[in-house]
Amino acid sequence: MMTEGTPQAASAILSAERVSKSFGEVPVLFSIDFDIKPGEVHAVVGENGAGKSTLMKILSGLEPPTSGVIRFEGHTGALPPDGQAEGLGIVVIHQELNLAEHLTVTESIFLGREWTRHGFLRRADMRDEAARILDLLHMHIDVTARIKDLPIADRQMVEIARAISRDARVLIMDEPTAVLSVTESEALFEQIARLRQSGVAIVFISHKLDEVKRLADRVTVLRDGQLIATVDATNLSADAIAQMMVGRELSNLYPPKKEPDADAPVVFAVQNLSTPGVHDISFTLRQGEILGFAGLIGSGRTAALEASVGLTAPDTGTVTLKGETVNFKNVADALAKGLVYMTKDRKGKGLLLNMGLRPNLTLFTLSRHVKNLFLDDRSETGALNRAMRRFDIRARDSSVNVGQLSGGNQQKLLLGKTMEADPDIIIIDEPTRGIDVGTKQQLYHIIAALAAEGKSIIVISSEMQEIIGLCHRVMVMREGQIAGTLEGAEISEHNIVRYAAGLGPKGTGHNERLSA
């Protein structure tokens, strides 16, 4: 029930006052004050599990606060539940994509508020409107395409188009750029600027601090459910934000690079591999090397490497492992030869969210925990204890479901599961997607340490800084082909972007060859 009240901050459209939230007996937010004004971008940052998403759910009425007051346009009281706050103009773009796979783009954008005339859908009008909104975002998505046929970045843009089309007055975006490429993010930022101009209040959650620095008027930092600070973005460097998030100084995000020996043997080679979305690519990996795969989302990096480890059957191409030509029929074949692939989709393909830590950790290598035909509890528990120590996996206790862990801990568990196989060659797809900077640092150090031990590693990443900070050598992919290879000092944001965009390095005449 909304009741009349005196507006506390005259200009705030939506505010939370001393809001706390507990799930059962577990407190996740402690007395948070937060407000958002029309025509403002207010960024919320914090490590995974800091309570950002919970705060957003409270601000949008999806979760009621345990205590505290929500004030919308000067009225206090409970927001309507189950996303009905959209009717008030509070629109959320969720971190997990919330699109029905079998609907078309138009149907998704208009879902829940279809345009009708005399009870019939105005299909053509809706298609035109959907096309107009996507055009604003510079997206060339077929409005009659089904969601399931779209790449993940396009789905995110459809979700954004859906929110924009709702005439939002408060727009809450939970990590909207996590799966977007640089150009796609730019188009989104343009729209954010336009919406801000027109007086929309925007809440923006992101792990990408350069974006936060660039877009936000104010920044709120949360840590462990506590409000650390709300400050003007102009007074703050990205480094200062990062320090507030983790509560300690992050001096060395990336470990020092230790180049592999000059005469280190090639342990993994792929020649002339083609598979849908990938055309004739070749690369080699030397022992102790960290090889990066950079490029835009959809440039074929994942498809190429999934085909090399037997997850999909390549159309053509040969894979050589430690000098031996191999033909993997499935993941088990690759695993037997010491080659493993760690998926970027930890929730959909990496972990069983409704099971505990132990079955998840040992699933990949379960046959190693068999004693006299039966599973050996003690051996599995031992493996879990070791992995929790080695990878610093933090869980309230080891019987919780994996779905309840924070993204960072899930990722560390997935790495632990992969490393249970004690592989020689590890392919890691997006090692730090959607996880906080503290855990990122840990993962980078673990990856570097593995390489120093003599493991050979391929890192696929859309985060340029990660590729630059971590890799000894970088392949840049573009439209299913390798656009260029960078080594040593050549590995720079500038060069990666040029290759990814289809331009060769300046003055080398690569241009003509690449465009051919």
Added chain:
Amino acid sequence: MSDLARETAGKIPPAMTPTGRWRIDLKTAGPLVALIILVIIGYSLNPLFLSEGNISNLLTRSAFIGIIAVGATFVITAGGIDLSVGSMAAFIAGMMIIIMNAAADTFGISLVTVLIGAGCSVILGIGAGFINGFMTTKGRIEAFIVTLGTMGIYRSLVTYFANGGTLSLQSPVRDIYRPVYYDAIFGIPIPVLVFVLVAIAGWILMNRTVFGRYCMAIGSNEAVARYSAIKVDRVKTTTYILQGLCVSLATIIYVPRLGSASSATGVLWELEAIAAVIIGGTMLKGGFGRVGGTVIGALILTAIANILNLTDIISNYLNGAVQGVIIIVAVYLQRANISARRKPRT
């Protein structure tokens, strides 16, 4: 059952409530509590319910559905479904009778004849299970569709072989075969003994072996299983083969009971088997299987029929209705349990 309890404990964070542990026990024991309540009701309505003869009868009757349901637990846990088991049982029973009648002409009225019949039953069960599994995995057809198809095929085949009537075992052969249903070892009827052995083997397979873990992983998320080096198709096919094997065992025990098979044999067994699995706490969408619960589920279903037989309060004809109510209530309670869990946060 300690592992079973631990599996369940994983579903609810113990930190949730101080009484969390009690609630877990209650949840695991839910079907058992329901069975005990049912027994009390049965006894209070008619003390004969707990007579030795009736208990023995009840357990023997529950053996067919129970054995089939143990197999169904694996299929459902791995995310599949098998609707063909009732028809498959009728078909196998019909084939056994035809084969034994023919074998009796060659080998005479002897144990060999019965053994040939039983052997053929096992081969047919495994074969039928393999066909279901092969078509769902390699053919990429949904299990519901495949087994709906084979359900019609087997039912129609047994009607065809029986020429629309009944296939009967030659009575001399039946005399040799009879004890398999009617005799007891150490006072335990043979069907019950087989049921107990199948249940124990099933429980061990589900909770103590790589195969059981793989079934749960596949039912929980097939993509994760595939990325975890599990040969998904092979494991899924194996669950259907296990199911076929369980059907063949149930049929071997069933045939001597009446010594005949017709198009009416095994009608609705598939639904009773699935109901037993679900009442026992296995999730229909897969990922979580409980063999112990399935056994109790089968006992609950048989006990309901038995109680209605022994009393006049509700007509025996309403047996199906009572079972239907129980199934819906059981699933509703499971659902309530799920939503009571803490939602994950990021």
